[in-house]
Amino acid sequence: MDKKRIYILATGGTIAGSAASETATTGYRAGAIGIEELLQAVPELQDFAEVQGEQIAAIDSKDMTTDVWLRLAERCEELLAKDDMDGIVITHGTDTMEETGYFLQLTVHSDKPVVLTGAMRPATAVSADGPMNLLQAVRVAACGEARGKGVLVVMNGTIESAREAVKTHTTSLDTFASPEMGSLGTVQDGEPVFYRQPLRRHTRESQFSVQGLAKLPRAAILYAHADDDGFLVKAAVENGAKGIVYAGMGNGSIPARVEKELAEAARKDVIVVRSTRSAAGRVTKAEASYEENGFIASDTLNPQKARVLLQLALLRTTDKDEIRKFYSIY
Numbered sequence: 001m002d003k004k005r006i007y008i009l010a011t012g013g014t015i016a017g018s019a020a021s022e023t024a025t026t027g028y029r030a031g032a033i034g035i036e037e038l039l040q041a042v043p044e045l046q047d048f049a050e051v052q053g054e055q056i057a058a059i060d061s062k063d064m065t066t067d068v069w070l071r072l073a074e075r076c077e078e079l080l081a082k083d084d085m086d087g088i089v090i091t092h093g094t095d096t097m098e099e100t101g102y103f104l105q106l107t108v109h110s111d112k113p114v115v116l117t118g119a120m121r122p123a124t125a126v127s128a129d130g131p132m133n134l135l136q137a138v139r140v141a142a143c144g145e146a147r148g149k150g151v152l153v154v155m156n157g158t159i160e161s162a163r164e165a166v167k168t169h170t171t172s173l174d175t176f177a178s179p180e181m182g183s184l185g186t187v188q189d190g191e192p193v194f195y196r197q198p199l200r201r202h203t204r205e206s207q208f209s210v211q212g213l214a215k216l217p218r219a220a221i222l223y224a225h226a227d228d229d230g231f232l233v234k235a236a237v238e239n240g241a242k243g244i245v246y247a248g249m250g251n252g253s254i255p256a257r258v259e260k261e262l263a264e265a266a267r268k269d270v271i272v273v274r275s276t277r278s279a280a281g282r283v284t285k286a287e288a289s290y291e292e293n294g295f296i297a298s299d300t301l302n303p304q305k306a307r308v309l310l311q312l313a314l315l316r317t318t319d320k321d322e323i324r325k326f327y328s329i330y
Contacts, residue, residue: 004086004142007079008053008134009072010035013061013093015130017122025171028122030060030093038091041123042131048190049086049142061093061100061118066216069100073107073210080110087113087141091134094118094167094175097153101162102305105151105202106312106330107210113146114203116153116162120173129156129173136187143192149184150202159185161198163330166302168279179280180300201329208312217314219243221303224254224277230261236270242318243271243310247303252276252283254290263293271323272296273310275303296324 010016012031016038019028035053045051056075057068072090079085092100101116108114117137119130137154140146151162155176164178177183185194201207210216220236224247236244244265248254252274254262262272274290275298276283283297290297298306309330313323 004049005084006049006051006087006089006138006141007085008035008039008051008089008091008138009075010038010053010055010058010091011061011068011072011093012058013091013118014122015091015093015117015119015134016058017119017124019122019124022124022126025121025125025127028124030122031058033123034058035091038123038130038134042134044135045138048139051138059093061096064093064096064100069103070210070213072100073104076104076108076114077110077211080108080112080114085112087115087146089134089137089141090114090116092116092118094120094155097176098162098165098167099304099308101151101153101165102308105162106206106208106309108151109204109206109209111148111204113141113143113149114151115141115146116151117155120171120175136190136192139190140187140192145192145194149194149197152184154187157187158183159187159192159194163198163200163202163301163305180282206330208315210312210315213315216311217242219245219307219310219314221245221247221307223247223303224249224258228255228258230255230258233258233261233265237265237268241270242314243273243307245273245275245298245303245306245310247275247277248283250276250278251281251286252290252297253286259289259293262295266294269318271310271314271318271320273298273306273327275301275306277303294320296320296327299327301327
């Protein structure tokens with residue numbers, strides 16, 4: 001059987017990190033190692049696919065920008081449109097991997113696999129996890145079952161949907177999980193096995209396009225806390241935010257003083273989305289005043305993913321009812 005053709009897009013991150021010693025797992029320089037060296041470190045890749053790649057960026061993912069997102073989306077669509085290209089693997093830092101993955105889930109219009117992977121320990125560490133993660137990601141991308149399941153995150157032997165994947169731990173190798181819905185599958189001894197598939201719209205069914213786009217609308221995330229008086233809401237509006245995601249308490253609860261400021265922002269046509277600072281759970285309708293003020297519940301999207309969807313929604317419309325529907329279908 002002919003091998004699948006898998007293309008790797010490298011963006012830097014810990015998987016390409018270099019530290020001063022083999023025992024150092026923090027304090028390293030992310031993105032120091034280029035794509036060619038990454039590929040050479042895992043020759044086994046070629047046993048399972050025809051693999052080649054290119055460097056898109058060489059950054060620590062905490063410094064991820066809209067510009068890199070747009071370049072990734074455009075390059076993915078360009079590559080996947082080719083008949084002889086079967087899938088893409090993106091090497092990425094873990095800090096913003098879940099946001100990049102969800103952005104691509106909504107903007108890459110192909111049913112061919114797009115798989116994000118990275119590492120929690122730098123490439124120079126004696127116990128580096130990057131090589132195995134990269135090998136597993138390529139095997140998932142080359143797996144026929146991965147087609148049509150949207151953008152995936154493959155780390156430490158699990159296969160997560162980009163919509164659900166969350167970085168849950170600061171340093172553990174087993175950091176990525178899907179707290180609300182669970183993993184899509186696993187990779188055991190190199191063999192990908194799927195147990196479910198995502199039902200929310202993605203990739204080919206997505207209404208969002210960023211082709212030719214130079215920037216996204218500004219949207220802010222504000223984090224709820226005791227004694228919050230809403231002063232950051234004013235700051236966001238004054239600095240041009242077109243949307244605000246409020247990471248509320250529990251079921252997206254908003255302190256009374258903050259609600260007053262968010263209601264005023266909504267009257268100025270700023271779209272307000274209620275998410276939660278809780279680790280898991282669906283944000284639903286709650287106080288009647290939230291609905292009266294036009295606030296939108298984020299469903300199971302955490303604040304950072306709710307922001308991604310909000311930015312893309314604002315490219316299409318400022319109608320609250322239409323944007324509310326997006327949170328129920330994506």
